[in-house]
Amino acid sequence: MRIEGQYTFDGPREVLWELLQDPKVLAACLPGTQSLRQVGEHEYEGEIGVRVGPISGAFAGQLTVTNEVPPVSSTLTVEGKGKVGFLKGVGNIDMTEQGPGKTLMKYTGEVQIGGKVASVGQRLFDSVSRGMIEQALGKLNEMLKARVASR
């Protein structure tokens, strides 16, 4: 499934980029993720707990960051598998400065869902994935604002 969208952050691009380098920040943004263990330079592992109302699935997850062009763009790959199935998401993010203290992030990507959730939960994918992205970016923006404030 294709995803596309944009989000305007309340902070300068450099600070946003800095945040994206921090596994703690990434963990905090990925819904239901307690912590991420760094396993490679740009590779992290952890438990992603996806919860949609009563439906909850724990996914043993992997996050990889590739083709980084600081502080402009990079590719995030999230992979996870659990009892209810598996998910794989590849997203390209591209950030441009929008005047003072504003950064526009454009994202495009593919989400692939498989197994049980895919076979009986299809009518939920679209809103779930959109919801999760919104949630993640919202959180990231909160942290960005906090970081800016703390300077």
Add this chain to the structure above:
Amino acid sequence: MRKLFDLALTVNGTRHEQAVEPRTLLSDFLRHDLGLTGTHVGCEHGVCGACTVLLDGEPVRSCLLFAVQAHGHSVTTVEGLGAIDQLHPVQEAFRQAHGVQCGFCTPGILTTVVAFLEGNPDPSEEEIREALSGNLCRCTGYQHIVDAVRLAAQTSKTAHEQPAR
């Protein structure tokens, strides 16, 4: 294994007491614990209707009920409607109108129809189709089933039959 639940219920007029695991679906309890295999299981997610039974007279999906929820209640399955040598008027109507082919969906349809005709003894074809909308059948295209329900309604009217319970 989780703590068992001491279940007591009445099925087709007979009282049963048995300890069951809470997760046991009523459909499985009826079929495998009580050996009442007339109730069929077609989807286990509440769409096909083959497992429909009467819970205190109400048609319900036995695959969406845990056996423990029938505690203290009374269940009627297809076996409780009539016997081979003494068919319930609805069963007889299904035979006369060829409302059954492979017969797998039939038990759920019979229980549904028995309850339906009690509330609506003289239904229109539209009402009949609406009442059957929660029971999938792959063999008949529903036409002979609809005819059977009509016939059952007529015979019940003329014979002043009260569907058994």
Add this chain to the structure above:
Amino acid sequence: MTKTLIGKRVLRNEDPRLLTGQAQFVDDVEIPGLLHAAFLRSDHAHARLLGMDVSAARQRPGVVAVFTAEDMGDDWQPGPPLVSPPPTAKDVLFYSRRQVPLVKDKVRHAGEAMAVVIAESRYIAEDAVEDIVVDLEPLETVVDLEKALQPGSPLVHDDLESNLAAHLSQKKGDYETARRQADLVLKRRIVIDRGAAAAMENRGIVADWDEKSQHLTVWDTTQAPIPIRNGLAARLGLSENQVRVIAPFIGGGFGPKMMMFYAEEMVIPWAAMKLKRPIKWIEDRRENFYATTQERGQIHDVEIALSRDGHILGLKDVFLHDTGAYDPYGLTIPLNTQCHAMGGYDIKNYSTDVSVVFTNKTLVTPVRGAGRPQGIYIIERLLDIASKELGIDAVEIRKRNLIPADAFPYKHGIIDQAFSPLILDSGNYWPVMQKALEMIGYEKFVRDEQPRLRKEGRHVGIAITPFIESTGVGPYEGARVTVEASGRIHVATGVGTQGQGHFTSFAQVVAQQLGVAVSDVRIVSGDTAEFHWGTGTFASRGAVVAGNAIHAAASIVRRKVLELASKELQTPQDELELEGGMVRVADIPDKSISLGELAARANPLRGAVEPGTEPGLEATSYFGPRYGATAFGTHAMILEIDPETMMIEIKRYVTVEDCGTVLNPLILEGQIHGGVSLGIGNAYYEKLHFDENGQLLNASFADYLIPSATEMPRIEVGHMETRSPLNELGTKGVGEAGTIPVPALFAQAVENALADRELEILETPLSPNRLYELWSQKEAR
């Protein structure tokens, strides 16, 4: 001959048991010590199996065993080739790749079985399945038929050079010449997508190995118990007489239960012997959407050449057929498509070329219709477009091309699914179509009603679609008819029954011969202990092939009855009549003897049976048709579309069938009603949505939409009878007839209803969303 029972609306013998919950289905089998199985299935459609850790599952309380491919050792063998490629066809390519009991090296479709858990209960078995840890390396998937054949495509079977599973070309006449002479040539791409059979009863199997008697009993939801028995014996190194396969009451077959051997059919009996414990596996609905075979996916590039007056000069079809991950069923479906793409029309020049393609999807084998709906869809779509292009009425252009009554038997000169020459044995097509036109009031509707309703702004459409159905193919079936001392008749045959009412229609055939009540004839089918020889219930052949075998056996028994009775009653045979279970001397009522008494005398306890004669009143007979009998029919429909929501309501539905001699009109109508409901599903509701990764997105009855009572119209059924010369009873099959023309009919009706928007529909199934898209695209242009 006694008063005729053939053609009577006799009530069904099987119904009382079915109506009271007393009929035994496979899941109803209970055996002391019965264990339950659950399978671990792949989430991925295409992946390398790197490893599996089943230790936690094995340790779970209540789990008896967990088996993987490795655990099966040398017993791990792919299933047998069900249908080999046609030996008679020239330069046919066929790569046989068969389904496996459990995945060994790589997963080839989502839901493929990788391991089986045997436990004290199904609940525990499913708990344990969740304990298994699998290491799968996902591979790029093969889903799209065209991409699958492009160089560089990932391979479903690594040992093959491409995903091409088979290739077969057939020719009749000379299309290219015909094309040059044509006034109009239409070329279109037509896409047909996948559906499921979705019988209400999922598959199931119970295997019971008796160590002491060294005997295996298997209850199986199969349409073909005898081949399953033979195959199991061969796989398990047993004599066929050590294996008994019982196909009890089956909750609908529709084709997929003809498929042999499903992984579970290979694994469960093997495990039962291994553990020396009875085991039951019942497929659940979700599994059914992955593990039970499906059908319909084809892409046609088709071309038709016509003369100005609407005569078809030639037809050329090049198409791709999706066989899924394996191809055990050979070329049956594409052959049917090739044979039905000419419909009931007199087409002299025909060229058809199919490439069968492996994909990372569930296996494809026949589903009610079996390639025929696709063939009818393309020819009927082309004729509809042609009728508009040439300004010839949709009925008229068909009438001009129908095979004339005096042309039968009509030799097409290509081969059919049974590899025998495609010959349409008999028929009288136009009157059938005419009757359908009358029944639906075609002229009046087109002349008066439709214009009036259109003025009111309503979008109503009418359609009429003739079609053929090749039925009753070989090889053969057999039956044994026995008069018992009770006077009741026992009949054993090899075919299984899945709701077709065989216990009644077959009983009618026997009762007709022996002058007994239909209820006194007990049919036993689908139990290999009762009858040793046979193939199965498929290709609309039950009533034709088994029916005629039973008829033949009953006729021999009738002869034996008359011979013996004439001795006993000292009366010449021609003065005897069989009536009410008695043999009577025509005009002397009290001079009679009952069949039971005769049966007893034919099997004396003392005295001698004359040399050269057989004891008892019994006969076994077989019937194998020279080639298939071809039925014909016409469906007509009126529907209305809400052009804003694209919601559709079917207002009228008419079918006229000519399937030769009708055994039981009640049962026949039921068969047609059911067929039409699947057809309507195929046309507008039922589509299996596989995403680009081979994930099935609607593996539930909430998202896979089977027509319910509120979607189905009332169906008006008319009959014509053109007896088939190929068999004694004159019967033709009808099991699939209801389904075959519906998608074509539906598309025609939708186009007609939306005439003002000039849609051209070249695909099936449709949906409101799809119709909206087609319309929007048209607007955009």
Add this chain to the structure above:
Amino acid sequence: MKPAPFDYYAPTTVEQALAHLAEHGDEAKVLAGGQSLVPMMNFRLVQPSVLVDLNPIPDLAFIQPDENGGLRIGALTRHYQVEVDPLVAVRMPLLHEAVPKIGYPQIRRRGTMGGSLCHADPSAELVAVSVALNGRFRLRSPKGERWIPAQDFFIGLFTTVLQPDELLVEVALPPLPARTGGSFMEVARRRHDFALVGVAAVVSLDGKGVCRQVRMVFLSAGDRPMEARRAADVLMGQAPTPEAIRAAAEIAASDDIDPSSDIHATAEFRRHLAKVLARRALDQACRRAAEKK
């Protein structure tokens, strides 16, 4: 397809139920009609370790008139009871019109109003209707109780403000103003499938036939019941002429909803259907309002 193991409690009072929820918190799921929950448990998409079954609690199923002309409906009231209740037909015709569209007959015999609302499926008829009718929900917890307006109750896909230790016990539907008409419409593949899109509209007219109150709520048009506020503004203070209604419908479909795509319908088709249904429903609601003297 068998559910995973769980512990089962069958309290007979709300207090007991609340105690179980307090004890098990997030681990526990409340079982009402179970017509949405149990399928998900059978698929093992949901594996609660504790089920608290409300069905044995006698006093949670009721339909009561409200002195001011509204209705109070107990959380455990079955859809079928609402469907056939004469009082509902008279006082809340919109609800009466919507309920038969829920699931199948057998589902309606078992499914409950509270269950459906707490499940918060954006495709659920009752979820949209409760907002359209200005419903208020009574939530109880060991700490006490609170009333929440329907439109604040639903905060996302299958997500509500309900706390793990809280129970929805009752729904209050306020009386409708005079000259108020409602209309419920949906488009579904098969009659009883999840609606591709559905709409519940309530319009109140004043003596001059001008719209004084307009509430239109869509189902299957976002991650929660989607209230068409902008569309309502278009009609407020206007006479509901065909043009005004058409304009409101356009706005509703373009600005007020956020539909998603699935295998049955693209977001685009859903917007199109929303426009069509909004127009038809507003038109019917207005006519019904005008008929009331």
